[in-house]
Amino acid sequence: MSILGELGSLGALAVFSGLALNLLLQFGIGISEIVEPSDSRETQWASLFSPHWIILFVSSFALWLFFTYVLIPPAFGFLESFLYFPAALLVSMVLELVFAYFFPGGRVTPAAFESLVHRKTNRGSFKPGKLAGHISLNAAGLPRYSGNGLAPAALFLTLRLAISPVDALVLCLGFSLGCLVAALILREIDKRSSLETAPGVLRGAPLTIISMGLLSLIFSAVSAIFFRVLGVF
Amino acid sequence: MKGTPIQSHIFWGAHAPLSTLTGAGLMVVATSHLAFALTLTGALIWVNVLTVVIVSFGKTLLPKKGRELLCVFLACFSGSLYLLLIFFASPFLAMEITFLITLIPLYSTGSGICRRVEGLENEDAILKAFLEALVFGGILIALALIREPLGSGSLSLPGGSQGMVVLGVGGTGAYFPVHIIANASGGLLLLGYGLALFRRRKARSGGEDEQ
Numbered sequence: 461m462s463i464l465g466e467l468g469s470l471g472a473l474a475v476f477s478g479l480a481l482n483l484l485l486q487f488g489i490g491i492s493e494i495v496e497p498s499d500s501r502e503t504q505w506a507s508l509f510s511p512h513w514i515i516l517f518v519s520s521f522a523l524w525l526f527f528t529y530v531l532i533p534p535a536f537g538f539l540e541s542f543l544y545f546p547a548a549l550l551v552s553m554v555l556e557l558v559f560a561y562f563f564p565g566g567r568v569t570p571a572a573f574e575s576l577v578h579r580k581t582n583r584g585s586f587k588p589g590k591l592a593g594h595i596s597l598n599a600a601g602l603p604r605y606s607g608n609g610l611a612p613a614a615l616f617l618t619l620r621l622a623i624s625p626v627d628a629l630v631l632c633l634g635f636s637l638g639c640l641v642a643a644l645i646l647r648e649i650d651k652r653s654s655l656e657t658a659p660g661v662l663r664g665a666p667l668t669i670i671s672m673g674l675l676s677l678i679f680s681a682v683s684a685i686f687f688r689v690l691g692v693f
Numbered sequence: 694m695k696g697t698p699i700q701s702h703i704f705w706g707a708h709a710p711l712s713t714l715t716g717a718g719l720m721v722v723a724t725s726h727l728a729f730a731l732t733l734t735g736a737l738i739w740v741n742v743l744t745v746v747i748v749s750f751g752k753t754l755l756p757k758k759g760r761e762l763l764c765v766f767l768a769c770f771s772g773s774l775y776l777l778l779i780f781f782a783s784p785f786l787a788m789e790i791t792f793l794i795t796l797i798p799l800y801s802t803g804s805g806i807c808r809r810v811e812g813l814e815n816e817d818a819i820l821k822a823f824l825e826a827l828v829f830g831g832i833l834i835a836l837a838l839i840r841e842p843l844g845s846g847s848l849s850l851p852g853g854s855q856g857m858v859v860l861g862v863g864g865t866g867a868y869f870p871v872h873i874i875a876n877a878s879g880g881l882l883l884l885g886y887g888l889a890l891f892r893r894r895k896a897r898s899g900g901e902d903e904q
Binding site: 539541542543544545546549550608609612616659661662665666667668669670672673674676677680 | 717718762765766769770772773776777791792795796798799803873876877878879880881882884885886888889890892893896
């Protein structure tokens with residue numbers, strides 16, 4: 461019975477992870493930074509090989525461990541939430557530099573893995589200043605993917621919902637996969653809006669945001685049905 | 694050193710909130726209640742101005758390398774100070790808007806204000822930071838004034854023992870609030886159409902030439 465209970469709670473968490481997509485769409489945080497400009501030479505599935513989903517997953521899980529086990533909870537009280545953004549930024553930036561060092565092409569492809577295993581690439585020493593030159597920056601001069609709000613948002617939700625490392629692992633994984641699916645959907649919408657006959661003023665960001673609103677509505681309804689079926693919350 | 698004049702228009706320019714959409718998430722979640730929008734406008738002005746004041750006056754002391762990172766820490770510190778002030782004034786309101794206020798430093802640093810005011814005189818930099826926050830706050834209040842009465846049939850103001858004072862708009866008559874507008878989905882839809890309208894108006898007023 462206890463095993464079934466555990467499986468039930470894990471199932472509920474997995475469903476919530478799917479909900480993360482809805483939350484992500486609701487918040488609209490950082491998604492514009494994630495959705496790269498459409499490139500006709502690349503297929504939409506090229507996003508799957510982007511390391512940013514792995515960075516998001518690793519950084520949110522590592523930060524969950526830090527905020528749960530290392531930082532003493534009453535130390536900062538309710539002001540602790542203001543540490544999420546700088547902490548997430550630092551961890552993601554370091555991970556981004558590590559990925560730039562090991563995968564200079566910017567994609568975690570089988571070929572890049574093969575090159576890594578057989579040490580075909582002459583990488584030299586780990587110099588953050590030099591590696592930073594290969595990372596794209598946003599308007600604030602911060603790394604494009606670390607400087608958005610996805611990692612702090614994932615951390616905020618995970619810290620409030622996960623009570624064990626397994627819960628945290630499932631939530632972080634679900635959040636990263638949710639982001640990936642959201643990015644794929646938004647890229648497709650963006651691509652379609654340039655092909656279909658849409659009014660000029662609606663093309664691009666307005667149409668994407670309107671589509672996000674409609675998708676958010678659908679996911680809200682679907683997740684409510686799932687929760688009712690599972691009997692949680 | 695003579696400062697560079699402010700080139701980009703604060704509402705129609707290339708760095709205007711509706712052009713960059715850095716705070717789209719904040720616009721959606723903060724405009725469900727007018728009380729939240731008003732409190733967050735104060736937070737925006739506080740965080741933007743305080744961060745720029747520290748960066749401008751500490752120009753010679755702050756390191757050039759990694760200044761952007763320092764801006765993140767400064768913005769978060771300013772945000773936590775504001776939350777502390779709100780907590781002293783109204784603990785209930787502070788509890789309700791903690792997550793929303795954590796998004797303010799995210800918007801402030803994401804808009805690149807620290808980077809853009811680097812070449813300006815201190816007074817110009819502070820004025821620019823204040824005006825940018827005021828414009829974004831104005832958009833938040835305008836959206837909240839549409840969403841709350843239509844979506845919930847009420848209008849809330851910060852204050853009171855519960856943190857918010859709710860005023861009925863529709864009365865007890867046959868008024869049916871359109872709940873979807875109060876939800877995040879409705880916020881996104883409204884923002885999308887609002888953005889289209891903004892672009893149309895901007896194109897007509899020749900705002901694009903400025904970019």
